[in-house]
Amino acid sequence: MRTIHFSRLIAVALSLTLLAGCGTQAAKSGPTPSAESAPSSESAPASSTLADEEAYEPVTIQNGDQTITFTKMPEKVLCCHLYAAENMVMLGLESYIAGKNVPTNPAEMPLDELKPKFEGIPEVERSHENAVALGTDLVIGQVSAFKETGWGSYEQFESKGIHCLTISGTLVPDETIENVYEDIENLGKIFKVEDRAAELIASIQKQIAEVQEAVKEVPETERVKAFVLDTFNGNEIYTTSSGLQSNLIELAGGINTTRGMADSRWFNTSVETLVEVNPDVIILNDYGSQTIQEKLDFLNNNPALREVTAVKNQAYLTVPLVAVMQDVRAASACRTFAEYFYPECFA
CATH class of the missing domain: 3.40.50.1980 (Nitrogenase molybdenum iron protein domain)
Known part of the structure; x- marks a missing residue:
């Protein structure tokens, strides 16, 4: 895993x-x-x-x-x-x-x-x-x-x-x-x-520039597709359409698969959307009362998600929500995304 x-x-x-x-x-x-x-x-x-x-x-x-x-x-x-x-x-x-x-x-x-x-x-x-x-x-x-x-x-x-x-x-x-x-x-x-x-x-x-330099040769067709799972309720998923976390994913050379899907920064969507965008990586935000284990169980035990690439490959990246909020951690979060997306670029 x-x-x-x-x-x-x-x-x-x-x-x-x-x-x-x-x-x-x-x-x-x-x-x-x-x-x-x-x-x-x-x-x-x-x-x-x-x-x-x-x-x-x-x-x-x-x-x-x-x-x-x-x-x-x-x-x-x-x-x-x-x-x-x-x-x-x-x-x-x-x-x-x-x-x-x-x-x-x-x-x-x-x-x-x-x-x-x-x-x-x-x-x-x-x-x-x-x-x-x-x-x-x-x-x-x-x-x-x-x-x-x-x-x-x-x-x-x-x-x-x-x-x-x-x-x-x-x-x-x-x-x-x-x-x-x-x-x-x-x-x-x-x-x-x-x-x-x-x-x-x-x-x-400087730190973000170093990340961008490291991933600049990644072809457009090979950019990692990421989906942010903030929380879930039943088959409804709360995810991001814009904002800093989406920006950091993009600075790291990735694609936020739900970019622009809603006018609001955060929005509710369905399991069907996750199946449709078929991400390579699922980013799990760690905060609040819903645990990471509960989020993993939701992903791994839902038959509808069985063929989603990230679920099949168990490609899950957990980040504390505070790491992608409005402070000095942004550079560190950007590099963490990039190293997970493209480990070969940081070998």
């Missing part, structure tokens, strides 16, 4: 985090939270001195339809999703994080290299009351996070003087890796660590 579980970590993660820990030398474009060293998960968020506040040049961010102007450095950030927190930690900004969401699945864990930085970050149950109780002055999350039934609406936060920064990829119909760069760049501007942000973006770009 050719079943691989996603385990590749971002090779540059540790080096960049250590670089961020080298103090102001790693962030020449702005101040770090501490005068002595870069942020540490063991230290409390450092309040800006009066001089720092006077030196902070206002930053204006265009975030979808919203224009957000920061007149001082945010000090207590609520990250509604793991990937929002990972982006901040990768930029050496962990001491600014007042709290993050509670994981919903064992796969929703920080990268191993970053785990020590997460030890001092509180996990907060989702509610508007909890968000406000943190004393937060900036909330970062998907557009879906900003609902009254979630962390709170934009209006609720704005009425309390709390800024909301939406993950840019969730504001557009078809998210790509460019949106990941935009989010990192925005953090660099807000926290005056533009140099760190530029280095991180350049590193991701």
Whole structure:
């Protein structure tokens, strides 16, 4: 059985985090939270001195339809999703994080290299009351996070003087890796660590370019056809029509067999669709209450799928959903896809 579980970590993660820990030398474009060293998960968020506040040049961010102007450095950030927190930690900004969401699945864990930085970050149950109780002055999350039934609406936060920064990829119909760069760049501007942000973006770009170089000779007729199985319910399958995961599959030289099948990014389809597109590989997203074993049993025990190429060859690739969301893991996920699709290109 050719079943691989996603385990590749971002090779540059540790080096960049250590670089961020080298103090102001790693962030020449702005101040770090501490005068002595870069942020540490063991230290409390450092309040800006009066001089720092006077030196902070206002930053204006265009975030979808919203224009957000920061007149001082945010000090207590609520990250509604793991990937929002990972982006901040990768930029050496962990001491600014007042709290993050509670994981919903064992796969929703920080990268191993970053785990020590997460030890001092509180996990907060989702509610508007909890968000406000943190004393937060900036909330970062998907557009879906900003609902009254979630962390709170934009209006609720704005009425309390709390800024909301939406993950840019969730504001557009078809998210790509460019949106990941935009989010990192925005953090660099807000926290005056533009140099760190530029280095991180350049590193991701380099890794993806290396993947594309490795698979560029694959003939169009031999490109691997992939199908994403997010979840299933009966004979109904939830899969992707567009967005970052589809973009990463394509950057890795593959074909998303359900690309463009729906106007929405994610949609429900049938077992018949899976039979019709007949993928070479099935990618299983690991998250939520439905286990990978349940998804494998669904595929392997359904007589209608017996002749599907990926099922016959047991060509299953498991990835944590957080690996294909809006953060620094994107380059690693892209390479994992490519190595599984075309192992001969990486021999």
